[in-house]
Structures are given as structure tokens and as C-alpha cells.
Amino acid sequence: MKDQNAENTSSFVLYSLDQFQVSISDEVKEHLTRPLQNLYAIHEEAVEHFQRMMDAMKRPPLQSVCRVNLIQSSRDQVMEGIRESLQKWIVSRGGDPEQMKVRVRPHPQLHDTIVVDVIPKDTSATLGKLIMPPNHTDMTLFPHWPTREQLGWPMSHRAILCDRLCGEAVLRGSDIFVRGILMADAGIVTGEVVAVYAHLGDVRKIARGRKMEEYRGECLFLGLGTACCSRVDMFRLESGLGVTMSPFPWDRAGPSMPPLSGILPHVMMPQNLPSIVVTHALQPEQNDTILDMCSAPGGKSLHLASWTKDQATIVACDRSRSKMIAADETFRQAGATCITPLALDTTSCVLQLSQDVERKTVQQILSSAKPSTKDSLLHVKGFYPGSFDRILTWSLTQSISDDLSNKL
Ligand SMILES: C[S@@+](CC[C@H](N)C(=O)[O-])C[C@H]1O[C@@H](n2cnc3c(N)ncnc32)[C@H](O)[C@@H]1O
Numbered sequence: 001m002k003d004q005n006a007e008n009t010s011s012f013v014l015y016s017l018d019q020f021q022v023s024i025s026d027e028v029k030e031h032l033t034r035p036l037q038n039l040y041a042i043h044e045e046a047v048e049h050f051q052r053m054m055d056a057m058k059r060p061p062l063q064s065v066c067r068v069n070l071i072q073s074s075r076d077q078v079m080e081g082i083r084e085s086l087q088k089w090i091v092s093r094g095g096d097p098e099q100m101k102v103r104v105r106p107h108p109q110l111h112d113t114i115v116v117d118v119i120p121k122d123t124s125a126t127l128g129k130l131i132m133p134p135n136h137t138d139m140t141l142f143p144h145w146p147t148r149e150q151l152g153w154p155m156s157h158r159a160i161l162c163d164r165l166c167g168e169a170v171l172r173g174s175d176i177f178v179r180g181i182l183m184a185d186a187g188i189v190t191g192e193v194v195a196v197y198a199h200l201g202d203v204r205k206i207a208r209g210r211k212m213e214e215y216r217g218e219c220l221f222l223g224l225g226t227a228c229c230s231r232v233d234m235f236r237l238e239s240g241l242g243v244t245m246s247p248f249p250w251d252r253a254g255p256s257m258p259p260l261s262g263i264l265p266h267v268m269m270p271q272n273l274p275s276i277v278v279t280h281a282l283q284p285e286q287n288d289t290i291l292d293m294c295s296a297p298g299g300k301s302l303h304l305a306s307w308t309k310d311q312a313t314i315v316a317c318d319r320s321r322s323k324m325i326a327a328d329e330t331f332r333q334a335g336a337t338c339i340t341p342l343a344l345d346t347t348s349c350v351l352q353l354s355q356d357v358e359r360k361t362v363q364q365i366l367s368s369a370k371p372s373t374k375d376s377l378l379h380v381k382g383f384y385p386g387s388f389d390r391i392l393t394w395s396l397t398q399s400i401s402d403d404l405s406n407k408l
Helices: 026-039 043-058 075-092 146-151 164-171 231-236 273-282 299-307 321-333 362-368 398-407
Strands: 012-015 063-068 102-106 113-118 159-162 181-184 193-199 217-227 241-245 268-270 289-292 313-318 339-343 390-392
Touching (some): 063 075, 063 273, 063 299, 075 268, 164 193, 164 217, 181 231, 193 241, 273 299, 273 390, 299 313, 299 390, 313 321
Parallel strands (some): 012 217, 289 390, 313 339
Antiparallel strands (some): 063 113, 063 268, 193 217, 217 241
């Protein structure tokens, strides 16, 4: 162990979720505050409204949303499946299904969408105000380590630090996979209850696998979890769970949302509401020919297939070949045979019309295209103008998207 008295404590800050402030650039701040100044006659009221917006931004939502794959199941079946899986989940974590603080319900407007709410919505019982677990027993694991106490690390639990993306996922219900863990206290063993922190800064500045006492930076306390492997395996294994989060609200800084990814694979997909409304806005019809210009990992392409009950021609493009190979597998597992995945840069996929070349339809181009010898993706260079009934773009930039979708 390093000379603890030599540790520099100045570049180290622990935050509770309540203390944490989202930082935004002056430009974004200006963009958000301008409409408020017109909304309120009194300046202080506009400032208060802005502060409420900033507080809301750091709070994880108290609900998750999932979309049903209507090719393989119905919404009622999936809701029942989610309830059963969540009951098994809480029992597997030592809880009682009666303690389950979630409700599974149909979305009131979107016919293929399910909402999972945390109830009650009061989160005052959580660890959101604390920077470490409360030590009810005055148990100390580290009796001879004053600097640890001075730094603010818990004395009652060993700790792990995950990256920011992983931390955001934890606040939405996820467990922690080994690749998300950056640092951990020495001596953690399988089954041990650990304090979980998320590093808020640049992950590239952290040397993964070091001990917690070497950490310098800013981090946020997320709650308690149980180690699924030893510290050694956290940094040796390539994949798998490192820590499962406690299912109980009193052990978590954020809401006790259950993990939804991985349950009922292929028949439902956790997806954010803004992504789901895209297909509802597009209103595709069966037998439509549809282009998804930036498809990977394929969530919206799959939604189009589900919506049309696999009765459309959907061309799912992404310029990343590897992502499209992975998406192809996802499409197959979901039973979406109407999707053709292509590795294509859609900023250069409009074929020029000329008098001596026959103008082929999308279906003709796809049926005459040869598959690659390395993977199953078809060789397609592009499509002729006016080929598609509907086009889904991702904002490459508004002008490029508009320009390309007007041509196709
Ligand atoms: C945010 S993701 C799209 C998410 C996807 N629409 C979904 O709902 O699952 C953006 C994708 O656009 C792809 N992309 C960016 N520029 C592209 C281009 N010029 N042509 C095709 N794909 C592109 C990226 O490779 C990336 O996979």
C-alpha cells in the first residue's frame, strides 16, 4: 500500500445525487433560458424554473418504457411475461414479490408500448442525499486507515468505481458488467456487499484496475450492490456481470428500477419513448417500401417490421459493416424477415438516372444483388430517386437528411 499520509486529497470529490449538478455550456444555457425570460415577468421566477429543469435533468426517470415485437407476441402476453420475470428477479435477490415497488401497464396512447413505473413515486427513502452507505452497525473494515476516512470513502464497505455511462445505466435499473468497472478496493470477494460509485470525468484519464486509494477525480455515490465475482475477475474477465445492484429503494441513490434489458429477448425491447414515437409518426403501411438510413443497432428498423407485421420491404442501412452484421442477427432473432440489412453510406447511395440504364425498383435491386463471401450482407451500391414510400433518417445534419430523403 502507498504511504497514505502522502495522499493528495485535494483533487478528489465525492457527490451525492442531490449535490450533483449537471453542467451545460453557456450556449445551451442561453438557448434554454431565453424562452423562460419571455414566459415570466419576474426574473427570479425564470431563474427558479431553470433550476427545476437542471434538477430534473440529473434525475433518472421513474419509469421505463418497452416496445413489443408484434411479429412474435402480443402486448398482453409480454406484460404478463415482464411481471413474471420481475417477480423471479426480486426473489433471486433475496426479496419478497410483495416488496416489488413497480407496476407494469399498457401505454395509454401507443398500442405496442408498455410502461414500467416505480411506485410510490416518492424517492425520499433512497440514498440520494448521502455520499456513502449509512453505517448502522458502526462496523469498520479499515480500522487503521485514517486517510480513507478523511477522503470520504466508506469505512463500512469496500467500494467499486464504474464509468459514467455505466453509472447512468445503473440509475435506470441496470446491473454492472465487468467492463464498466474502472477501479475497486482490494480484497473484494464474490457475494460481498459493496458501495458503488460512478466516475464523472473522462474515462480515458483513469488507469483501469487500480486500487481505490489511487483514485483522483469526481464521483457520484449510486448505492449498494453485491459483487458477482472477485476483484481479480472484475479486471480479468472480458464479459459478464461484476456487481448486481440491490433491488431495494433504501439501498439506492436513484429509483429502484429493475433491470429490463435481457428479459424476454426478441419479443420486447426496452426503448426510449422518443425513439418509439418515430414509427408512430411515420405510420408505415403493409407492402410499403421503407428506407432506414442510419439503422444500427436496428431498434427503429425492427419497430417498422413489427408495425407492418413483417409485411413490408425494409432496407436497413448503416455505414458500419460490423454494426450491420450484429443488427442482422438481431433482425433474425426477432423474426423480422422483411428487413434487408446493408452496409451502405447513405450520404452517397443515390444512383443516377440515365437513358441507357434501366431504372430498377428496390425489390429488383435487392433480388439481383450478390451476398458478400465474408458475411451475408448483400452488395448494393444504392437506389434510384423516388424508390421509397417512407424514409427514416437520423439527423446526420438536418440539411443532408432533408436533401437525401428528397432525392430518394
Ligand atoms: C444513433 S445511431 C442510430 C440508431 C438507430 N436508428 C436505432 O434506432 O437503433 C446512428 C447510426 O448512424 C450511423 N451513421 C452515421 N452516418 C451514417 C451514414 N452516412 N450512412 C449510414 N449510416 C450512418 C452510425 O454508424 C450509427 O450506427
